[in-house]
Amino acid sequence: MDIHKVAVIGAGVMGAGIAAHIANAGIPVLLLDITTPTLDKLLKADPAPLMHPKNARLITPGNIDDHLAALRDCDWIIEAIVENLAIKQELYRKLATVRRADAVVSSNTSSIPLHELIAGLPDDFAAHCMITHFFNPPRYMRLLEIVSRAQTDQDALAKISYFCDHKLGKGVVTANDTPGFIANRIGIFWIQTAIHEAIALGLTVEEADAVIGKPMGIPKTGVFGLSDLVGIDLMPHLMHSMKHSLPAGDALLEKANIPPVIQTMIDTGYTGRKGKGGFYRLNRDGGEKVKESINLQTGEYSVSQAAKLDSVKASRDGGLQALVSHPDKGGQYAWRVLSQTLRYAAALVPDIADDICAVDTAMKLGYNWRLGPFELIDQLGVAAFAQRLAAEGMEIPPLLEKAREQGFYRHEAGETFYLQPDGTYTPLQRPAGVLLLADLKRHTTPLLENDAASLWDIGDGVACLEFHSKMNSLDPQILELIEESIAFIPNNHQALVIYNEGSNFSAGANLGLLVFAAQLGGWDEVDNIVRAGQRIYQTLKYAPFPVVGAPSGMALGGGCEILLHCDAVQAHAETYIGLIETGVGLIPSWGGCKEMLHRWSSFRKRPGGFLPPVLKCFEIISVATVAKSAQEAKDYLFLRPTDGITMNRDRLLADAKAHALTMVANYQPPEPPVFHLPGATARVAMEMAVNDFVAQGKATPYDAVIANTLAAVLSGGDTDITDTLSETDLLALEHQHFMQIVRNPATLARVSHMLETGKPLRN
Structure with a gap:
């Protein structure tokens, strides 16, 4: 039986966090406490327990005295109250009178053994009772320890394990009923x-x-x-x-x-x-x-x-x-x-x-x-x-x-x-649907490689492009291997997944190379990197095979732009995507502006012609917006409405591979878009808005310089709504305005400050 509705009893930090994460999985949850809790703290908490504010709608608050009968509709009841055995058992006796016969009851205890929790309780209740020990904060900490006994109903145990793995994204570990578990x-x-x-x-x-x-x-x-x-x-x-x-x-x-x-x-x-x-x-x-x-x-x-x-x-x-x-x-x-x-x-x-x-x-x-x-x-x-x-x-x-x-x-x-404890060795077998690059790398060699990236065969005709530079920052070596991979794959494979198992998919372009080149006056080298990134990302977009991006963690700047050029994205739920170039005095220049304009004009058509999409892109990019989850990334169209989300990090590569394979039959590259941009009409509107922010002290004068540079690109330059612009035209605008602003000493000061301190400079 599947889990369709869950109850959490105890609305403290831990209980509320568990309820929020169940809501993140799209499952309705009843949150009960002695008095009816409010959800204000959940919505204001930092780090956010909810992957999207709308998920709060799946949480129904209530109190134990008035709403205990509602537990009859729940498939799983999680107890997260005070660590006191007598109080827990008193609650369990109440739950025994209202729970459905097949409903699972689990405790989030971190210290009380299961055999003590179920002592004296009816056999049927005890058989459906276990410990599910979440770690705090429940959304972000991946471990879930499950403790059961020989008498535990095995179907109930399997049901909870599957749900926590696939739906909540947990690394489920079976622990014995010992103090502190594992x-x-x-x-x-x-x-x-x-x-x-x-x-x-x-x-x-x-x-x-x-x-x-x-x-x-x-x-x-x-x-x-x-x-x-x-x-x-x-x-x-x-x-x-x-x-x-x-x-x-x-x-x-x-x-x-x-x-x-x-x-x-x-x-x-x-x-x-x-x-x-x-x-x-x-x-x-x-x-x-x-x-x-x-x-x-x-x-x-x-x-x-x-x-x-x-x-x-x-x-x-x-x-x-x-x-x-x-x-x-x-x-x-x-x-x-x-x-x-x-x-x-x-x-x-x-x-x-x-x-x-x-x-x-x-x-x-x-x-x-x-x-x-x-x-x-x-x-x-x-x-x-x-x-x-x-x-x-x-x-x-x-x-x-x-x-x-x-x-x-x-x-x-x-x-x-x-x-094994008996001294023998047993093959390590991953659960079905788990594919780890780390496992493959122990036993195989890459198809292509250099110091910053590698191409791997992950089976079924699918290749995987892995970044492994510091912070997976994008540099000429990675661009080179992307280009080599695009040429290699058609004769050997049928699809490509872009994925790695670092903490972050990519922190963006290597800014250190930019500063180094600037200090030596190597502007031709900077120009070459911008042009190479544009050319290679375009080649990736129109490759004769499907490309699926599979990010986890930060996918920023150039890391976001490569995802924008993929045919599809299968993102880990904890992916933080954004075009953050304005924060260091730059603008997206590897097609980020172009792709965002295309998405907002295609997926979110609004009355008023092209002006609203242009303004929306300006709103998102000018303040270096970063989506705080994959769910939120769809609001900004960093992810398409059709892109997939995987809750369990260990299942991401397998899901991305499966996604790519569904696209192989009769694959055709996308049709090149055309743009009709409003030119000066939009540019002036954006500049006026920025000037207001400067006048109010909400932006610095150099913020305005950067924002106006961005506005010049997003508005289409010297054009009007009747003209037709191509991707090449927009890439030329990105290149032109990037090369202008990158030479500004105030931009170089921002880049250097970010590299030295990890924090933005508001000059």
């Missing part, structure tokens, strides 16, 4: 170990976060920045719960105490970003914002200083092994934290999960680690890791001992195998 069991140990060892070694918080960050494949927040983000006062509550349920002798119990300096922070309101500050704070005395950090020994704050550790520098070339073997305090710290955390993880399988894959996936999706614990041990070298543990007097867990010779993962004969 991610928090290891994650809490890791955080507590990192804090205690930093204090013991006398590290600053900046030094600790520099080590436990990029060098380990962990977000740059490290451990102290992460604690500030989630709330420092959360840890004592988690540790209290863990102490209640952990088995005697568990290594986490040794880490359970809260250091005095942290307890003092909590007592005085320094609980992180939600409080007065945390390990880091912003001092606003004197009207300025000065970043400060706490001294872990004294509890006093001082101006934050960047970490300078030779071990961190060594890791940039030598990787993780160079980090943990370095003799400075950063290297010692890295080893102490990693050795204890990874050893603890190895000792917990098969107790917390049936296999190592579940543990690795949980830590990657729940804590945003690039590699899971067992992948990290493989990177360090299992034998070397175990030998060093033994040399330091630490016991070797049985699973680690079994992995000594061949590692936790083996890659051979076109397959990946992983170590």
